[in-house]
Amino acid sequence: MSIQASYFDGKTSRRHQVMLEVLDGVASISGDASRRCPLPQLRVSEANQRGVRLVTFPDGAYLEVEDQEGFARMLAATGHTDTLVSRLQQSWRATLLAALAMAAAVFLLWRLGLPLAADLVASNLPPAVERRLGDATLQALDARLLAPSQLQPEQQQRIRTRFSTLADSAEDAPRFELLFRKSRVGPNALALPAGRIVLTDELVTLLADDENALMAVLAHELGHLHHRHLVQRLVHGAAVGAAGMALFGDASGLVATLPALMLDLHYSREAEREADLYAATLLKNAGLGPDTLATALERLGGDKEDGPAYLSTHPATTERIAHLRELR
Amino acid sequence: MSAITPATAPSFSTEHLVMVEPVSFTGTGGEYFRIWITNTFLSIITLGIYSAWAKVRRTRYFYGNTRLAGASFDYHGEPKAILKGRAVAVVLLVAYQLLSGMPGTAAGVLALLLVAALPWLIWKSLQFRLYNSSYRGIRFGFGGSARVAYIAYLLWPVLSSLTAFLLAPMAHQRIKRFQHGESRYGTSRFHFDAGVGRFYLLYLKAFLVLVAGSIALGLLLGSLLAAYSRRGAPPEAYRGALVFVVALYVWATLIYPVFSAMLQNLVWNHTGIGPHRFESRARAGRVAFIALTNLLAILCTLGLYLPFAKMRMMKYRLESVALLVDGSLDDFVADAQAGAGATGEGVADLLDFDLSL
Numbered sequence: 277m278s279i280q281a282s283y284f285d286g287k288t289s290r291r292h293q294v295m296l297e298v299l300d301g302v303a304s305i306s307g308d309a310s311r312r313c314p315l316p317q318l319r320v321s322e323a324n325q326r327g328v329r330l331v332t333f334p335d336g337a338y339l340e341v342e343d344q345e346g347f348a349r350m351l352a353a354t355g356h357t358d359t360l361v362s363r364l365q366q367s368w369r370a371t372l373l374a375a376l377a378m379a380a381a382v383f384l385l386w387r388l389g390l391p392l393a394a395d396l397v398a399s400n401l402p403p404a405v406e407r408r409l410g411d412a413t414l415q416a417l418d419a420r421l422l423a424p425s426q427l428q429p430e431q432q433q434r435i436r437t438r439f440s441t442l443a444d445s446a447e448d449a450p451r452f453e454l455l456f457r458k459s460r461v462g463p464n465a466l467a468l469p470a471g472r473i474v475l476t477d478e479l480v481t482l483l484a485d486d487e488n489a490l491m492a493v494l495a496h497e498l499g500h501l502h503h504r505h506l507v508q509r510l511v512h513g514a515a516v517g518a519a520g521m522a523l524f525g526d527a528s529g530l531v532a533t534l535p536a537l538m539l540d541l542h543y544s545r546e547a548e549r550e551a552d553l554y555a556a557t558l559l560k561n562a563g564l565g566p567d568t569l570a571t572a573l574e575r576l577g578g579d580k581e582d583g584p585a586y587l588s589t590h591p592a593t594t595e596r597i598a599h600l601r602e603l604r
Numbered sequence: 605m606s607a608i609t610p611a612t613a614p615s616f617s618t619e620h621l622v623m624v625e626p627v628s629f630t631g632t633g634g635e636y637f638r639i640w641i642t643n644t645f646l647s648i649i650t651l652g653i654y655s656a657w658a659k660v661r662r663t664r665y666f667y668g669n670t671r672l673a674g675a676s677f678d679y680h681g682e683p684k685a686i687l688k689g690r691a692v693a694v695v696l697l698v699a700y701q702l703l704s705g706m707p708g709t710a711a712g713v714l715a716l717l718l719v720a721a722l723p724w725l726i727w728k729s730l731q732f733r734l735y736n737s738s739y740r741g742i743r744f745g746f747g748g749s750a751r752v753a754y755i756a757y758l759l760w761p762v763l764s765s766l767t768a769f770l771l772a773p774m775a776h777q778r779i780k781r782f783q784h785g786e787s788r789y790g791t792s793r794f795h796f797d798a799g800v801g802r803f804y805l806l807y808l809k810a811f812l813v814l815v816a817g818s819i820a821l822g823l824l825l826g827s828l829l830a831a832y833s834r835r836g837a838p839p840e841a842y843r844g845a846l847v848f849v850v851a852l853y854v855w856a857t858l859i860y861p862v863f864s865a866m867l868q869n870l871v872w873n874h875t876g877i878g879p880h881r882f883e884s885r886a887r888a889g890r891v892a893f894i895a896l897t898n899l900l901a902i903l904c905t906l907g908l909y910l911p912f913a914k915m916r917m918m919k920y921r922l923e924s925v926a927l928l929v930d931g932s933l934d935d936f937v938a939d940a941q942a943g944a945g946a947t948g949e950g951v952a953d954l955l956d957f958d959l960s961l
């Protein structure tokens with residue numbers, strides 16, 4: 277049995293029309309060029325649907341075979357087997373299994389591995405690094421969004437003292453430092469790495485008549501500190517971003533950023549819930565009741581309507597309020 | 605599929621004929637899908653180590669299915685060299701991420717070092733890529749020098765940014781001239797003769813397309829805002845913003861393929877090797893249509909269409925190119941000395957590069 281092939285000698289681009297034949301474990305070509313080579317020294321390219329297959333000699337010269345059927349018969353006769361990966365690639369069933377296994381692996385990594393890793397990194401981060409991270413974040417915020425507070429020092433002191441007492445009532449409250457700032461983006465409170473809580477003048481003014489509500493918001497931020505959410509989120513975001521690029525970066529940068537964005541939003545919704553739960557426990561122990569946070573959220577949310585839940589950083593406020601009311 | 609047409613230029617011999625040899629691409633979405641899934645799966649369970657082997661498999665699949673004048677291309681990259689390059693890239697990225705989180709000079713110094721090393725890395729990466737590609741058993745190659753690489757990839761981009769990007773087309777022409785003019789096939793050099801004027805024309809066209817699209821988007825946003833502010837309900841306003849964001853996203857997805865199709869035509873219509881010339885006839889409208897339908901299909905199938913999309917675009921872009929063969933393709937000679945420097949360089953694959961073909 278012999279089949280047609282093109283031979284390229286690796287020295288010039290000339291095509292040599294040859295016939296390929298295998299006898300007693302030795303391949304030989306004849307025609308425009310002739311050559312013999314023992315089978316074990318030849319390398320055969322992977323099978324594919326429509327492309328040609330290549331048979332490469334040790335010195336880089338090679339044969340191009342277009343006759344797929346004849347070549348398959350010849351390979352079978354010589355006992356050649358494709359590599360495992362090559363066989364997997366050619367089979368739809370194996371592909372389906374690989375896809376399912378991959379989906380399971382990605383899901384497990386995302387739901388179990390990633391939070392675990394983020395948690396591990398967050399709680400083992402050297403205090404010096406966390407401190408620097410916190411400093412950098414605060415500097416960036418001060419430069420763009422925040423200005424020095426205009427509240428009276430006495431008022432600041434009163435809020436500090438009251439909240440310290442509240443936080444001390446919990447056994448495992450994280451160390452914190454309360455900072456006051458005037459905000460350019462309205463009422464807000466932020467938990468930064470290394471135990472800083474930033475409280476804006478606007479929030480203090482908004483909740484001026486109900487200091488319990490203010491305490492509830494601060495307790496929520498303390499929850500973020502307790503769970504080290506910000507550091508976790510940094511680690512989490514970097515990991516998901518890298519994975520997205522590795523999987524889809526091949527085809528489109530824009531598509532690759534989508535999963536990271538969606539997952540990050542999901543993750544921060546969970547973080548909000550955790551912080552709510554922490555605050556509720558703290559408030560309950562202090563005799564204020566989880567209702568206080570619900571009230572604060574209602575007043576903060578005001579008449580604003582939230583967008584679709586899957587697109588927002590904070591879970592729809594109404595959903596969170598309902599959750600808190602259930603805790604009673 | 606080759607046609608015989610007389611050369612348009614007057615020549616010495618009356619037998620002087622030019623054969624049009626179109627590139628054909630036989631890769632299919634279904635087959636690439638299986639390769640993609642299997643290799644991605646293996647990459648995940650080996651925590652990324654297999655990705656170097658996956659890259660070689662994919663590249664060999666692309667090359668092996670690209671045919672020109674009855675012969676296909678082949679790729680010879682060593683997975684271990686690629687793995688080394690990727691390891692270095694990961695270390696650099698992690699170092700940069702860690703340092704950039706801190707105020708101070710360390711991150712700045714590292715960033716500067718990276719920028720300073722970039723032209724050299726790009727040059728090495730081109731050498732690696734081309735040396736490991738072959739056609740009809742003859743390897744490609746890339747010459748050039750560090751000096752020219754720094755002029756093309758550092759000096760010109762810096763000058764361009766200093767002049768409010770008025771020099772960007774000029775910088776782009778210098779980069780393409782470097783990439784194409786320094787490429788070799790065996791002992792023969794490619795030549796590249798697209799002048800700076802043509803790059804300015806290309807940028808002008810692209811700019812006009814961009815402006816037209818932005819005006820259309822602006823009108824869309826304006827009318828949406830007007831419509832929703834009349835109704836006034838906040839959920840409606842959210843929907844309006846969402847429509848605008850989607851439109852912007854689609855627009856951003858279309859503009860790049862259209863530009864790269866125009867660039868491909870410009871660059872390949874001015875590239876040749878020996879007496880042979882290339883011709884590229886990619887149509888911007890067709891490319892935009894493929895990009896848009898690809899995007900829709902990817903979104904509808906939650907990403908499963910990705911490999912099909914890639915093959916579809918690749919097939920169209922490759923098959924718009926033809927080689928105008930003047931005489932015979934049999935006379936190229938391999939360069940016996942080539943490659944000694946390029947193969948060992950693991951870092952050279954740090955940057956993956958698209959040469960548009």
